[in-house]
Amino acid sequence: MSKSSSSAVHPIKSEEIGTQEENLTKPMSDLHNIDPELIQRMVYDALVWSSIHGLLVGDKSVQKSGKVPGVGMVHAPVALFPTSFPESHWKQACEVSPIFNELIDRVSLDGEFLQDSLSRTKMVDDFTSRLLDIHSKMLENGKREEIRLGLHRSDYMLDEQTKLLLQIEINTISASFAGLGSLVSELHRSLLNRYKEQLGLDSGRIPVNTAVNGFAEALAKAWEEYSNPRAVVMVVVQPEERNMYDQHWLSTVLKERYDVATIRKTLAEIDEQGVLLPDGTLLIGDQAIAVIYFRTGYAPADYPSESEWRARFLMEQSSAVKCPSISYHLAGTKKIQQELAKPNVLERFLENKDDIAKVRKCFAGLWSLDDSDIVKDAIERPEFYVMKPQREGGGNNIYGDDVRKSLLRLQEEGTEENAAYILMQRIFPIIAPTYLLRDGICHKDHAISELGIYGAYLRNKDRLIMNEQCGYLMRTKVSSSNEGGVAAGFAVLDSVYLN
Amino acid sequence: MSKSSSSAVHPIKSEEIGTQEENLTKPMSDLHNIDPELIQRMVYDALVWSSIHGLLVGDKSVQKSGKVPGVGMVHAPVALFPTSFPESHWKQACEVSPIFNELIDRVSLDGEFLQDSLSRTKMVDDFTSRLLDIHSKMLENGKREEIRLGLHRSDYMLDEQTKLLLQIEINTISASFAGLGSLVSELHRSLLNRYKEQLGLDSGRIPVNTAVNGFAEALAKAWEEYSNPRAVVMVVVQPEERNMYDQHWLSTVLKERYDVATIRKTLAEIDEQGVLLPDGTLLIGDQAIAVIYFRTGYAPADYPSESEWRARFLMEQSSAVKCPSISYHLAGTKKIQQELAKPNVLERFLENKDDIAKVRKCFAGLWSLDDSDIVKDAIERPEFYVMKPQREGGGNNIYGDDVRKSLLRLQEEGTEENAAYILMQRIFPIIAPTYLLRDGICHKDHAISELGIYGAYLRNKDRLIMNEQCGYLMRTKVSSSNEGGVAAGFAVLDSVYLN
Structure with missing residues (x-):
């Protein structure tokens, strides 16, 4: 009544690529040489796989998707x-x-x-x-x-x-x-x-x-x-x-x-x-x-x-x-x-x-803004530093020329605000x-x-x-x-x- | 390095409901007596389960959902x-x-x-x-x-x-x-x-x-x-x-x-x-x-x-x-x-x-519209018949008083069109x-x-x-x-x- 065992099926592999697999696997650096048609098939398979295996997030364009499970779903990026x-x-x-x-x-x-x-x-x-x-x-x-x-x-x-x-x-x-x-x-x-x-x-x-x-x-x-x-x-x-x-x-x-x-x-x-x-x-x-x-x-x-x-x-x-x-x-x-x-x-x-x-x-490299040598260096070479606010959540970091500007502003104002930041090696x-x-x-x-x-x-x-x-x-x-x-x-x- | 075996955990069941399970399982007819708060929890769990296990369909309110996998998904009804x-x-x-x-x-x-x-x-x-x-x-x-x-x-x-x-x-x-x-x-x-x-x-x-x-x-x-x-x-x-x-x-x-x-x-x-x-x-x-x-x-x-x-x-x-x-x-x-x-x-x-x-x-009971006794009965008691068109796709069946009307129309017209339908016991x-x-x-x-x-x-x-x-x-x-x-x-x- 129920399905019979699958052991009767012996699909033949369409091509054997050799016995010494190790020698044939490539590094990942060849990615830009992949056939676009193959990429297209892989994209389709990746989308299907993600959908049916629960690799999902709520779609921000659907209002209820952050409140009610099961509605407004999209594959995770x-x-x-x-x-x-x-x-x-x-x-x-x-x-x-x-x-x-x-x-x-x-x-x-x-x-x-x-x-x-x-x-x-x-x-x-x-x-x-x-x-x-x-x-x-x-x-x-x-x-x-x-x-x-x-x-x-x-x-x-x-x-x-x-x-x-x-x-x-x-x-x-x-x-x-x-x-x-x-x-x-x-x-x-x-x-x-x-x-x-x-x-x-x-x-x-x-x-x-x-x-x-x-x-x-x-x-x-x-x-x-x-x-x-x-x-x-x-x-x-x-x-x-x-x-x-x-x-x-x-x-x-x-x-x-x-x-x-x-x-x-x-x-x-x-x-x-x-x-x-x-x-x-x-x-x-x-x-x-x-x-x-x-x-x-x-x-x-x-x-x-x-x-x-x-x-x-x-x-x-x-x-x-x-x-x-x-x-x-x-x-x-x-x-x-x-x-x-x-x-x-x-x-x-x-x-x-x-x-x-x-x-x-x-x-x-991690420094407080009390470290005057480092602050001086960061003003001169801001491209080698990241300025990070203490508060969490991401997306608040300061990079590039903004590091210089922010450090100079804090120096001028002379407030305690510099304690809200740390400097990190870029x-x-x-x-x-x-x-x-x-x-x-x-x-x-x-x-x-x-x-x-x-x-x-x-x-x-x-x-x-x-x-x-x-x-x-x-x-x-x-x-x-x-x-x-x-x-x-x-x-x-x-x-x-x-x- | 990898996670240890789960065998160390022995969660205690929050309540044992008795050893003779068979005697305690109820028929399904009690459904309308279920606590609405329990239904709400079950609904939430059902929505989550469906989403992460791929019980999905494309959402008709999202345009691409019938073309591209992974977008505009909603749990299956x-x-x-x-x-x-x-x-x-x-x-x-x-x-x-x-x-x-x-x-x-x-x-x-x-x-x-x-x-x-x-x-x-x-x-x-x-x-x-x-x-x-x-x-x-x-x-x-x-x-x-x-x-x-x-x-x-x-x-x-x-x-x-x-x-x-x-x-x-x-x-x-x-x-x-x-x-x-x-x-x-x-x-x-x-x-x-x-x-x-x-x-x-x-x-x-x-x-x-x-x-x-x-x-x-x-x-x-x-x-x-x-x-x-x-x-x-x-x-x-x-x-x-x-x-x-x-x-x-x-x-x-x-x-x-x-x-x-x-x-x-x-x-x-x-x-x-x-x-x-x-x-x-x-x-x-x-x-x-x-x-x-x-x-x-x-x-x-x-x-x-x-x-x-x-x-x-x-x-x-x-x-x-x-x-x-x-x-x-x-x-x-x-x-x-x-x-x-x-x-x-x-x-x-x-x-x-x-x-x-x-x-x-x-x-x-299944009859062609050539069967005049059945057609006569279906005109008199249409509630006991369904008129089904040969063509597939669902939703085209004729019920109730429409059976009588359709049969009378086909009789008046005297065409071959009655060959496009069968009658089935309701x-x-x-x-x-x-x-x-x-x-x-x-x-x-x-x-x-x-x-x-x-x-x-x-x-x-x-x-x-x-x-x-x-x-x-x-x-x-x-x-x-x-x-x-x-x-x-x-x-x-x-x-x-x-x-």
């Missing part, structure tokens, strides 16, 4: 090919991931270091100031986070001249695309397999991407540590979220693999519905919360009123596992990144000399031809890429439960669309081809 | 719950499926029967006439189809009064929703599992749905029989197709499980690019075609010009396996269905008395409360359902290769939206809950 990346630098980025996880945890425990390092930023940046206020209150109350969960993404660029892998930033709050990123790796593997004959590329060189499973596992284990079987994971979301399918993938894996339920609430809803019980339990309505997973709350715009700040404070007071806690959030700021790059600061948090060397090797990544796929249309252009490495960390008091590199995301964008950096808004999702 | 169906009738429909497959094959071989049965229809129905012309030419040329592939869907309704499972029609061309139908069964299973505690329904009562695998297997085996490893399967498509993801699922399974490639061409493109080699090989450009799989060509509107008819004729002359051949197409027409229901006609094609009895048991299916999900919105209404059983059949000369029931599709629609029948355009996709 993706690169048609994975981006070539040296295996040695790939290994370096993976190896340093658990060390960064541990570093963030150690820094988060040093309340004084966080408050001191950010004290001048506090005076000029309202947003950081509000976060620090919550942090201070927690310190005053002697609140300790015993179960600490970190779901990070550390972003790197490969500097073409020095061949160094340099960290752009580490995201300790709302690190996105673990769900869709895993799918992009599968999409690329599928395309390279399907067109193996024509392309001669080896899909085995795309690293396995377990980002979504790793994050789900960490959330599940954190939920288990909380030890309330009736409690759920709460995803704190923006009122409109066109990247909702990335989040739904994580919730789906969490439910299907670990039988852990999630609810989704905005900060305003949490303020309205949230109650703190005397024992620290956070209730939303009558639902106890085991783990609070932030997919909002990282930028000033996420707090349009006092309601959102009340919600953040309420959650921080609770016993729920916070991903991230206010300390983890602060430990991921650019100012702390710059402080950690100062001589002898890493040594405060890490003991192992090898670990310290590995972390330091990833640091680009990284010049490799520019490579790429096919970018967006809204069903393929564009060929020259692009730069940024590698994100996902890390998951879980600790309960002295017991380390999980500390892993658990996947990756390449983001690629047209090199001329911005002076540098890969802003999330303009980038397409991509994967890695090791060479 | 679905029922929130599977529809209750008696296990005995389910088994009956599955059991008769291979017999119908065989019957269609036998009828297709009897060219004279097809021509004679449709001779009067030919005079009044241009579309059937064109199909018969092609059929005649093939008979004249002595063209024989040696590899014969049937991918059918036989549709049934359960008559409430008589409790009989009655066949509505059998689709021998372009039977759709094998891809999405399989997914709907999975969606319902997922929802019943997730809400087992609250609903008390047993997901095991949803039959496993292998429609897409069964169809892919049959196409792969037909491709293999054709024995040209460089040839591909050609899906003949409409210029715009919002149900493209149903088709893409089939092509994807065909490629990934059987490594058989597909191309997609419209009838106009086939006319333009198609060439017939002296040995019968059909080339599209320089690509040989092993199997022609029609997802268009069943309705007059699919042939807007002579170009499309030329393409159909060209394909029919080729050696490619046609799904369907012109004979299979004609064997599935309503007029042939009515002829087969006449006394002693089934006996021309089937030997086994049991098989004949099983097929006959599914036949509703079936009154069970009306049940249903939740229908469309464009992200859930409606509760009273609805009727039609069960489609997929059958796959493959023969090479005397060698029977495959003859199976291979899946199902329930289609459900609001009972007041039409006088009867379940028109595809208004129905939502659904699955079966056996009771």
Whole structure:
């Protein structure tokens, strides 16, 4: 009655391309020589694959697409090919991931270091100031986070001249695309397999991407540590979220693999519905919360009123596992990144000399605006610097001649405002031809890429439960669309081809 | 480096509902008593599930959604719950499926029967006439189809009064929703599992749905029989197709499980690019075609010009396996269905008395308009009849008082036009409360359902290769939206809950 076994079918491969596959696979640099008709077929297949495998985002031209799932969907913007990346630098980025996880945890425990390092930023940046206020209150109350969960993404660029892998930033709050990123790796593997004959590329060189499973596992284990079987994971979301399918993938894996339920609430809803019980339990309505997973709350715009700040404070007071806690959030700021790059600061948090060397090797030049020699050099040679505001959200960086102008203005005004910025060495990544796929249309252009490495960390008091590199995301964008950096808004999702 | 095993996590179920599950599962009739808040959660989960698992269609409000994959997508319209169906009738429909497959094959071989049965229809129905012309030419040329592939869907309704499972029609061309139908069964299973505690329904009562695998297997085996490893399967498509993801699922399974490639061409493109080699090989450009799989060509509107008819004729002359051949197409027409229901006609094609009895048991009353007693009765009691035009495409049936008016008009005019219709016993299916999900919105209404059983059949000369029931599709629609029948355009996709 049911279908018979498929074993009776032995399709004959239409062409054998030789037995020594290794010798025949090409580097990725030949991309511009590919037959346009082949590209067209690959684009069609990529669009179909993305659609039926859930590699989706909400279409911003459809009003409801950020509110209601299942309507106004469009394939996620993706690169048609994975981006070539040296295996040695790939290994370096993976190896340093658990060390960064541990570093963030150690820094988060040093309340004084966080408050001191950010004290001048506090005076000029309202947003950081509000976060620090919550942090201070927690310190005053002697609140300790015993179960600490970190779901990070550390972003790197490969500097073409020095061949160094340099960290752009580490995201300790709302690190996105673990769900869709895993799918992009599968999409690329599928395309390279399907067109193996024509392309001669080896899909085995795309690293396995377990980002979504790793994050789900960490959330599940954190939920288990909380030890309330009736409690759920709460995803704190923006009122409109066109990247909702990335989040739904994580919730789906969490439910299907670990039988852990999630609810989704905005900060305003949490303020309205949230109650703190005397024992620290956070209730939303009558639902106890085991783990609070932030997919909002990282930028000033996420707090349009006092309601959102009340919600953040309420959650921080609770016993729920916070991903991230206010300390983890602060430990991921650019100012702390710059402080950690100062001589002898890493040594405060890490003991192992090898670990310290590995972390330091990833640091680009990072300076505060107090450093008059560097400021002078940046005014003279602004093309070698990026000026980064402390506040998050991307797209606010200052490049090129604007660095000079901004520094001169700050000098003239003589205010405290310079504490709102850091200076960073400008990284010049490799520019490579790429096919970018967006809204069903393929564009060929020259692009730069940024590698994100996902890390998951879980600790309960002295017991380390999980500390892993658990996947990756390449983001690629047209090199001329911005002076540098890969802003999330303009980038397409991509994967890695090791060479 | 990679994520650790998940075995360390042992989530505790939030509530055990007892060990004797069988005693606790409820019938589906309690649907109207479900907590609206639970329905809301299920709707959200159903929308998410559909989106990330490829249960999609093109959104008709987005212009490009029928042309370009990956843009303008919306979840397929679905029922929130599977529809209750008696296990005995389910088994009956599955059991008769291979017999119908065989019957269609036998009828297709009897060219004279097809021509004679449709001779009067030919005079009044241009579309059937064109199909018969092609059929005649093939008979004249002595063209024989040696590899014969049937991918059918036989549709049934359960008559409430008589409790009989009655066949509505059998689709021998372009039977759709094998891809999405399989997914709907999975969606319902997922929802019943997730809400087992609250609903008390047993997901095991949803039959496993292998429609897409069964169809892919049959196409792969037909491709293999054709024995040209460089040839591909050609899906003949409409210029715009919002149900493209149903088709893409089939092509994807065909490629990934059987490594058989597909191309997609419209009838106009086939006319333009198609060439017939002296040995019968059909080339599209320089690509040989092993199997022609029609997802268009069943309705007059699919042939807007002579170009499309030329393409159909060209394909029919080729050696490619046609799904369907012109004979299979004609064997599935309503007029042939009515002829087969006449006394002693089934006996021309089937030997086994049991098989004949099983097929006959599914036949509703079917009459030609030559039958003056029936026509007289239908004029007097039109509510017990449906008048069906020979031409396909759905939505053209005549119900209620219009039956009387139409029959009287045909009598007055005294033309041959009555040969364009058949009369069928009106079936009154069970009306049940249903939740229908469309464009992200859930409606509760009273609805009727039609069960489609997929059958796959493959023969090479005397060698029977495959003859199976291979899946199902329930289609459900609001009972007041039409006088009867379940028109595809208004129905939502659904699955079966056996009771």
